[in-house]
Amino acid sequence: TQQLLRNQEKLSLAGQLAAGIAHEIRNPLTSLKGFLQLMQAHGTGKREYFQIMSSELNRIEGIVGEMLSLAKPASVQFKESDLVELLKHVVTLLETKAILNNVVIKAAYEVKTAVIHCDENQLKQAFINFIKNGIEAMPDGGEIFIHLCAPEDTSYRIVFSDQGCGIPEAQLEKLGEPFFTTKHFGTGLGFMMSEKIIRQHQGSIRIESQLNKGTKILVELPIS
Ligand code: ADP
Ligand code: MG
Numbered sequence: 001t002q003q004l005l006r007n008q009e010k011l012s013l014a015g016q017l018a019a020g021i022a023h024e025i026r027n028p029l030t031s032l033k034g035f036l037q038l039m040q041a042h043g044t045g046k047r048e049y050f051q052i053m054s055s056e057l058n059r060i061e062g063i064v065g066e067m068l069s070l071a072k073p074a075s076v077q078f079k080e081s082d083l084v085e086l087l088k089h090v091v092t093l094l095e096t097k098a099i100l101n102n103v104v105i106k107a108a109y110e111v112k113t114a115v116i117h118c119d120e121n122q123l124k125q126a127f128i129n130f131i132k133n134g135i136e137a138m139p140d141g142g143e144i145f146i147h148l149c150a151p152e153d154t155s156y157r158i159v160f161s162d163q164g165c166g167i168p169e170a171q172l173e174k175l176g177e178p179f180f181t182t183k184h185f186g187t188g189l190g191f192m193m194s195e196k197i198i199r200q201h202q203g204s205i206r207i208e209s210q211l212n213k214g215t216k217i218l219v220e221l222p223i224s
Contacts, residue, residue, distance in 0.1 A: 020179050024063050024187070028056035059185055066189040069125065076119045076200070083114035083123075083156055083221070087146060090127045097132070102141025105131070110149040114156045117224035118201055126194035130160040130217045133190065136183065137164025137215060150223075155203075158219045166211040175207065 035053050039045040091105050098105050134144045142163040151157050167175065174180040176195045181188030198205050203221040 017178065021063065021067060024179055025060055028059045032056050055185060059187070062185075063187050063189070066187055066193060069193065076122060078117055078119050080115050080224075081118050081120045081123075083116060083148060083158065084109050084112070086120060086124060087127065087148060087158070090124050090131065091146070093124075094128065094131050094135070098135055098144070101135050101138070103135050103138060103144060104142075105144045105146065107146040108148070110147070111156075114148060114150065115224075116156065116201075116221055118221070119197075122197045123201065126197040126219075127158070127160070129190040129194040130219075134160055134162030134164060134215065134217075137162050137166075153223070155220050155222050158221070160217045160219075161214060163214040166213055166215055167207070167209040168211060172207060172209065 032053055035045075035049045039049060087107060087109070091107060094105065097103075131144055131146075145159075145161040147157075147159040147161070149157050171180075171182070176191045177188070178192050179188040195205060198219055198221070201221055203219060206218040206220075207215065208218070209215040
């Protein structure tokens with residue numbers, strides 16, 4: 001009966017998630033349909049229609065993409081990887097987005113190497129989500145600071161700090177709920193995914209945030 005119960009729980013969780021996704025995708029779809037109808041009625045499309053339609057399509061693409069990576073744990077590949085290398089790679093990947101947003105990414109690695117047993121791609125995805133959120137929290141630009149250290153000989157700590165808007169107390173508990181977003185074009189899936197990935201690595205996440213000062217995401221990962 002325990003297994004049966006578990007299957008039922010899984011089903012309702014899948015159902016909840018499906019309802020959420022359907023809802024999230026229906027909004028941009030409704031808007032796309034509206035613009036198509038307008039264009040059909042006018043026999044032409046205005047430039048701004050195309051811009052909105054394209055951003056709505058981007059939104060759907062984003063949601064579907066993140067859902068796919070959520071549904072892909074089967075391809076998880078654990079091996080020994082160096083967190084320093086991994087973080088450096090992530091910083092390179094985000095350099096363009098940072099420059100476009102007037103953001104400078106700085107990093108301090110207190111250890112030369114930090115080898116752990118992990119799925120490189122998954123961890124990169126989690127780190128990318130944290131840094132992206134940091135960049136997006138600073139519409140006028142600023143600094144992202146990444147700090148890697150080994151506070152104990154059993155774990156590594158990575159801190160991602162930004163100088164952004166901060167997270168109000170009431171929103172802190174919603175962080176990580178599927179589809180919780182305060183952004184116009186957000187998906188509200190990034191943090192949930194990152195949490196799941198860190199959990200799969202037996203790690204933990206802590207958040208320290210001050211309104212209009214910034215946010216720190218502290219990630220602890222056990223040394224294998
Ligand atoms: P999204 O980025 O698509 O909105 P996330 O799951 O990544 O979804 O984040 C959910 C919400 O949490 C964001 O919309 C934002 O309100 C808040 N948030 C996450 N990280 C930060 C941060 N570093 N600074 C301020 N707010 C944040
Ligand atoms: Mg995000």
